[in-house]
Amino acid sequence: MVDLPARDGDGYLLDMGDWTEEVGKAMAEADGVELDEAKWRHIMKAREAFEESQSVMPIRKFAKYVGEDKKDMFKMWNTGPMKPITKYGGLPKPTGCV
Numbered sequence: 001m002v003d004l005p006a007r008d009g010d011g012y013l014l015d016m017g018d019w020t021e022e023v024g025k026a027m028a029e030a031d032g033v034e035l036d037e038a039k040w041r042h043i044m045k046a047r048e049a050f051e052e053s054q055s056v057m058p059i060r061k062f063a064k065y066v067g068e069d070k071k072d073m074f075k076m077w078n079t080g081p082m083k084p085i086t087k088y089g090g091l092p093k094p095t096g097c098v
Contacts, residue, residue: 002026012087019090028088035088038076042066043089046082056086056094 004026005018011031013019024043028035035043045066049057059082063070073081082094 004030010087010093012093013090016090016092024088024090028084033084033088039085042073042081042085046085046089046091050089050091056082056091058082058094 002020002022002025005023006014007027008014011027013023013027025035046056046062049062049065057065059070059073059080062082062085063073070081077084086092086094
């Protein structure tokens with residue numbers, strides 16, 4: 001098991017530079033969240049989008065970016081999808097509607 005870097009009260013990394021794929025998977029495991037291929041694809045696409053814009057996309061825009069229906073994404077994640085996607089992707093907490 002990977003040693004988890006420091007996280008805030010919501011489970012987000014305090015330092016984005018601490019993120020690796022192993023850390024992201026270990027954080028999800030520690031939180032009892034199973035990351036399948038589809039969820040991991042969302043995480044990697046969110047990281048890609050963040051690299052391009054230096055900001056976290058709102059769910060509406062992100063669903064278009066990955067070519068999926070946002071309702072399906074809510075069902076898949078059982079919550080507002082951008083929170084776990086950004087958390088396990090080592091990205092900043094989303095703001096506004098997620």
